[in-house]
Amino acid sequence: MSKSLRIVIVGGVAAGPKAAARARRCDPQAEITVLEKGSYISYAGCGLPYLIGGKVPDIKDLLATPVGVLRDSNFFQAVKGIRVLTGKEAIAIDRVQRIVKVRDVATSQEETYPYDRLVLATGAVPVRPSLPGLDLKKVFVLRHPGDGLQILASLEENKARRAVLVGAGAIGLEVAEALVERGLEVTVIEALEQVFPGWLDFEMGAMLEGHLISKGVRVRTGERVSHFLGNQEGRLEKVRTDKGEYPADLAILAIGVRPNVELARQAGLEIGPTGAIKVDPYLRTSDENIYAGGDCAEVYHRLLKRPVFVSSGQIANIHGRIIGTNITGGQVAYQGTVGTGVAKVFDYTVGCTGLTEAVARKEGYEVVTALAPSIDHAHYYPEAKFVGLKMVADQSSGRILGVQVVGPGDAAKRLDAAATAITLGATVFDLTQLNLGYSPPYSTAIDVLINAAWVLENKITGLAKTVTPMEVQELTARAEDFLLLDVRTPTELQEVRLKHPKVMAIPLGKLREKAKELPKDKYYIPFCKFSLRGYEAQKILEGLGFPQVKFMEGGWVHWPYGLETEPQKAG
């Protein structure tokens, strides 16, 4: 080309700057312009909860490179030869003339930017339901650095004591932790019946909820906020729900985001059924000269085999890189997400990859699942902690559909290996023989993930016969005749016990002997801490001719219906 390619990018946070930087590397001659409505560019939005909590001492840390260089317009010009203009709102696209119309936020003057290739990276905006009082002072969302600074200022000005967080997803719970660390009383209100409804099945959510409660967070699930009530100065005083009222010095709405597609819609670009901009595998919109990526664009899901809407800084960067390649003559296809997410919530790590059991069933899969907690490294090496883990697989093929993790141990490692496995189409049989790094400080000889695959395979082959905690609860509700058999040691029994009227305790080491005294016509449900010994007990009783024995998956660690001692020694 004799003439330089003119690239215009709308959006300066994640996918936009990444597309720009990649395009520059692929085409040193291109004229690249990034237009950003706001005043911050290329900021780390995911770091905002830690700004509020104080782990990130200064907003500048979220705006700078790892070596402290501010990522501003000068940086982009000097380092990357990219023109980044802030305070420039793209208001229309003339697709025939290939021109973006822009309004300068400060002066309201209109400008035009011609393009050969246009990239839409307009991101997402927080969902704001139409609730009375939403505009009161001290009712916040948390998306932009400005939001974070406002919340911080508000905490300091007012000596805020009580906070209500609406929405129990990653941002809501990360902020819950931040505010508890700052000494506030925190209530989390979630409309659905559990915390992290998008990531976790019920029993995994219950495990996390237990941890939140142990940290002093008031958790209200299945409760809907109806009003924000203020005082005469228009400042929030209370949050009202369908079940009660909560005095609050501040409230933060964290019920999700929706793709910001107004510009695309007005330009007549196709919007997908998810509400995000429809793109082909090359991240091209319905106009071949316009690409879209990051939160504003649909994201292909490898397991669902259709586009979804997700908000992810990781996907935004991967999208940006692909777009930068493709608008400069490359042809890379985006292969899709598997829906991986991870968050730190107090001392627990929580994460998911693939599909939850609930979603997999809704999608029509015949699923087999396992609750298979384990410790994160050798028990004799200091500080071994448990990882709660649920694995979901397709019954007929054994293909892994999803993995969820919750617990104080190193769950993030298992999550990433699982995400890799799911991406590459692994079956449970593949995972039974994974060759992971084994050394006492890092894992047990049979890692958490391999162990879970063993449990699941044992279920598939019929060796392991199990009931879930929820099934035990149903049996209880139906007043069926069964006995929960706690096969732990007497020392363990002193530390924590299941809250359930039908528990009988026989240590595993005595079971073969004591079995002689047990009536054979009963339905036995053995368990222990993780139910590895529960499984052993099932096999023992089965081998001795007991006709009805199933162990309870996950042990007391996954029991969501109450324990008699707080599991402080759960490690």
Add this chain to the structure above:
Amino acid sequence: MSKSLRIVIVGGVAAGPKAAARARRCDPQAEITVLEKGSYISYAGCGLPYLIGGKVPDIKDLLATPVGVLRDSNFFQAVKGIRVLTGKEAIAIDRVQRIVKVRDVATSQEETYPYDRLVLATGAVPVRPSLPGLDLKKVFVLRHPGDGLQILASLEENKARRAVLVGAGAIGLEVAEALVERGLEVTVIEALEQVFPGWLDFEMGAMLEGHLISKGVRVRTGERVSHFLGNQEGRLEKVRTDKGEYPADLAILAIGVRPNVELARQAGLEIGPTGAIKVDPYLRTSDENIYAGGDCAEVYHRLLKRPVFVSSGQIANIHGRIIGTNITGGQVAYQGTVGTGVAKVFDYTVGCTGLTEAVARKEGYEVVTALAPSIDHAHYYPEAKFVGLKMVADQSSGRILGVQVVGPGDAAKRLDAAATAITLGATVFDLTQLNLGYSPPYSTAIDVLINAAWVLENKITGLAKTVTPMEVQELTARAEDFLLLDVRTPTELQEVRLKHPKVMAIPLGKLREKAKELPKDKYYIPFCKFSLRGYEAQKILEGLGFPQVKFMEGGWVHWPYGLETEPQKAG
């Protein structure tokens, strides 16, 4: 079957007990006997270095279950219905009569054990070279609990001050850490030219060596022990090598293990070219009624597509489970290892999976590699640390052949994801789009592993033009005309600099401007800390028409030839 299956298992440490336990679960009626020559069974040999270092306070911790139940013969009988006999050395197999001959270690009396299925899990024994003085007091190996107890006793008795470790693999370096923590002066002597020769390529080994030295360990590579010299009481005084002498109060040989196959060999079972017992995918030996697993058996390697010898507690357990299944009527094939290993060495994690570059080349692969260090989580979240990473891929297919990690950051997580990827046949292109868990406490938006795939892909597509540190060293040795261009900030320059005469410093932000003053006919080699900015600088200069620019992979973090300041602030 009306008659119970008689299963005899020789070896009571890892594969043996696992095979026994699995067989019991699959066949409640089988008569299962485990014969162990020693007095300890089912112990955690990998924990011995931590016993010596004091992190494991008591040998019993290595012999007990996570809830403190001793895994002795009573345990196996009571819980698993398995007869475990210690102090019973299997001395011959009559394959026609299907009888194992056993000598009682205490009484020397011979006994016989008939079998329907025999399992050999005889493990491995430390390699003991025929060196003068090997039998001196205070010259140890570390394999059995007894070895650990002897070393511990010796440390306490003698007030040992100086230790020599022979062999710089996992056990040698884990013990080095343990002894330094106990206040000893430690010298590690390794015959090959680098530490961890089995796991790491040269430059990765150099990175770890730097860390060892910073911890006060004296590292002597390329040096061969020739004599252990003692005093008149027959106690070690010095270790002599081909290059010098080292006074020593104790020495520990950790130069590897070899498969213990005498029993199999005498019985006429086929031994493979690796020296371990040859087995088919079902882990059957050349006798269809005899199986072998764990360290004594060959292990199929997925990438090498042939059996290898490896010593691994993880593989032993996986083998044991497969054997337990197959001897009771199942038919599960072992799919193979990818050679994954991980170890903690002081504050660094070191690991490998797949093939090193050196091995891959030896195997005839055309390889492409990348040194791509990065930080383990968001830089603004506290305690971000770097992970040094080398990725090796097949040039033509892009298939990932190997990943090595060394560094203070969370390298184990990336290793396990890489091991999973390699097991499932991933290409570098697959890894460029991995959907891993992203949240500031756990990763950067583009994880270490994804970043490495990006670097490698950029090399494959020709966008990134690089030299390795070793190539820079060769250029230096040949006195070629080139300039190393350090593009870091002035603050960074104060902390650490490359020890090299040809370094010129221009911060990245000034490069476009200063480039006008640079002669175009020079060969420029930009770099920074990790060489992300080095890459940027390459693209800038290339874009400005400089004909000869390659960035140095890995930045100063991977520079093995000396730094001007100790990289204490490397995090």
